[in-house]
Amino acid sequence: MMKQWKLKEIVLMSIFGVVFAVIYLLFYFFGQGLRNFLTPFGLAPFGYEVIFGIWFIVSIIAAYVIRKPGAAFWSELIAGTVQVLIGSPAGPRLIISAAIQGLGAEVVFAATRYRNFSLYVLVLAGMSAAVFSYAWGWFQSGLAALTPGLIAATFAVRVLSGALLAGLLGKYISDQLAQTGVLRGYALGKELQEKREKEAS
Amino acid sequence: MISSVNPAVKMVAIIIPGVLLSFSFDIFTPLTYLIFIVAFTFLFSSIPVKKWLLVFTPFVFLALGFAWMTTLYTSDSFSGGRVLFEFWWFEITTGGVMVGISLALRSLCFVALSLMFILTTDSTKFMLSLMQQFKLPPKLTYGILAGYRFLPTFKHEFEVLRQAHRIRGVGRAKGVKGRLRQFRRYAIPLMANAIRKAERVAIAMESKGFTGSHDRTHYHHMSVGKKDWVFFASIVGTFFLVVFTSYQLGYLNIFGRQF
Numbered sequence: 001m002m003k004q005w006k007l008k009e010i011v012l013m014s015i016f017g018v019v020f021a022v023i024y025l026l027f028y029f030f031g032q033g034l035r036n037f038l039t040p041f042g043l044a045p046f047g048y049e050v051i052f053g054i055w056f057i058v059s060i061i062a063a064y065v066i067r068k069p070g071a072a073f074w075s076e077l078i079a080g081t082v083q084v085l086i087g088s089p090a091g092p093r094l095i096i097s098a099a100i101q102g103l104g105a106e107v108v109f110a111a112t113r114y115r116n117f118s119l120y121v122l123v124l125a126g127m128s129a130a131v132f133s134y135a136w137g138w139f140q141s142g143l144a145a146l147t148p149g150l151i152a153a154t155f156a157v158r159v160l161s162g163a164l165l166a167g168l169l170g171k172y173i174s175d176q177l178a179q180t181g182v183l184r185g186y187a188l189g190k191e192l193q194e195k196r197e198k199e200a201s
Numbered sequence: 202m203i204s205s206v207n208p209a210v211k212m213v214a215i216i217i218p219g220v221l222l223s224f225s226f227d228i229f230t231p232l233t234y235l236i237f238i239v240a241f242t243f244l245f246s247s248i249p250v251k252k253w254l255l256v257f258t259p260f261v262f263l264a265l266g267f268a269w270m271t272t273l274y275t276s277d278s279f280s281g282g283r284v285l286f287e288f289w290w291f292e293i294t295t296g297g298v299m300v301g302i303s304l305a306l307r308s309l310c311f312v313a314l315s316l317m318f319i320l321t322t323d324s325t326k327f328m329l330s331l332m333q334q335f336k337l338p339p340k341l342t343y344g345i346l347a348g349y350r351f352l353p354t355f356k357h358e359f360e361v362l363r364q365a366h367r368i369r370g371v372g373r374a375k376g377v378k379g380r381l382r383q384f385r386r387y388a389i390p391l392m393a394n395a396i397r398k399a400e401r402v403a404i405a406m407e408s409k410g411f412t413g414s415h416d417r418t419h420y421h422h423m424s425v426g427k428k429d430w431v432f433f434a435s436i437v438g439t440f441f442l443v444v445f446t447s448y449q450l451g452y453l454n455i456f457g458r459q460f
Contacts, residue, residue, distance in 0.1 A: 002338055002340065002341070005340070006403075007340055007344075007403045007406060007407055007411070007413065008399065008400050008403035008404070010338075010340045010341060010344045010403075011344040011347060011348070011399045011400075011402055011403040011406070012396060012399040012400070012403075013344070014341065014344030014345045014347065014348040014399070015344075015347075015348040015351065015395050015396065015398070015399040017345065017348065018345065018348035018349055018351065018352060019348075019355075019391075019392060019395055022352065022355075032263070035266075039266065045270060045274070074341070078341070078345055081331075081345070082345065082348075082349060084318075084319070084327075085324035085327060085328070085349060086324075086352075087319045088315075088319075089256065089260065089312060089315060089316075089319075090311075090315060091215065091219070091311065091312070091314060091315020091316070091318055091319060092212045092215050092216050092219070092314075092315065092318055093215075093216060093219045093220075093311060093314075093315070095212075095216070096216065096220070139223055140220075140223045141223075141304070141308070144226075145226065145271055145300045145304065146271065146274045147274050150274045173388070173389075173392075176385070176389050177389060177392055177393060177396065180389065180390075180393045182393045182396040182397055182400075183396065185400060
């Protein structure tokens with residue numbers, strides 16, 4: 001399954017997973033705070049939804065930079081696993097959630113046959129990850145017991161968050177990284193290099 | 202002792218009830234199982250009670266908040282029973298309160314299971330076990346372990362960056378916009394450094410003869426023995442026992458359907 005991957009791409013993906021696991025964990029606590037802040041307004045259910053997109057970002061970045069089948073899925077899975085290693089209170093269950101979110105993003109990239117990595121596809125991948133994660137959350141956190149109105153509202157917020165925080169921000173961060181030149185050995189860096197050469201000639 | 206159970210087996214043993222618990226919407230099932238997990242944790246591990254409570258207590262409050270929210274926004278299929286009281290546009294029913302308590306207990310079950318795993322598992326052994334038992338590709342395993350090893354160095358690198366910014370007269374940012382810019386100023390170089398390291402590590406691994414094939418020897422040999430299966434059977438078996446008891450007593454409720 002990873003036959004066509006170079007070792008340096010796998011290590012890069014792992015490092016992305018590790019770095020974002022830390023960021024994910026920080027956002028977990030940030031979400032907790034946000035939720036406590038919103039509770040007096042009766043908006044507590046939206047505390048996590050607003051920032052939910054951040055939890056899909058590594059899929060987008062890894063897929064956009066490496067551009068190989070499985071990048072979105074594996075990077076998210078690694079981020080989930082490393083969160084368990086660091087000691088996230090959510091525990092091993094997180095590995096399943098991560099796999100499902102990663103799958104959500106991967107589906108979109110697979111649909112383009114890993115050829116199209118435009119902003120529009122990245123945003124769509126973020127939204128797809130949000131849809132998958134919501135379906136899983138519906139099952140796991142017992143959202144079935146909540147009113148349909150609230151479910152629809154939180155769902156919309158999560159998808160929007162997936163589009164902005166994962167899709168847009170993911171592309172922005174990757175482009176910024178490519179500009180530093182460190183990605184020269186990977187697909188995104190090579191693309192940038194080619195573009196520059198074309199402009200120069 | 203739980204800490205000597207094979208980590209991969211332990212993970213599966215914890216995930217199975219963790220997933221299946223999501224089907225129950227009654228109070229009896231998660232409550233009984235929670236008591237079992239807590240008892241099991243303290244009987245078979247050397248986790249200090251104080252440390253465990255320190256991590257667990259915040260989640261009790263979180264679960265209470267979640268219960269309250271569920272009670273307020275219960276859907277029609279669950280909000281049966283008497284109306285206890287009303288305020289503003291909310292109607293608190295017995296059904297809503299029951300579901301709220303059930304979901305809170307469920308989340309506490311998850312936390313107790315997770316703590317049992319986290320507080321008794323060595324992270325390196327967990328990765329090695331995933332590779333040796335679940336055939337996770339060695340390329341991935343060692344890639345993750347290498348990345349994991351870099352975590353402590355990030356803090357140091359962050360300090361260096363901060364000092365470098367200071368010495369060039371870049372002070373602390375003010376306002377939301379400044380904060381965002383500051384975040385970018387730290388995040389991009391930190392990540393760029395991480396990427397450089399990833400490349401270097403990969404080259405080093407290859408130059409030392411790492412091929413990533415499964416056919417290799419291991420310094421730490423992780424094995425699955427009788428003890429691991431006993432652990433697996435007691436965690437998963439008890440779960441089914443609890444569900445069965447709950448069914449016998451007529452408490453079992455799966456997605457709002459009473460059995």
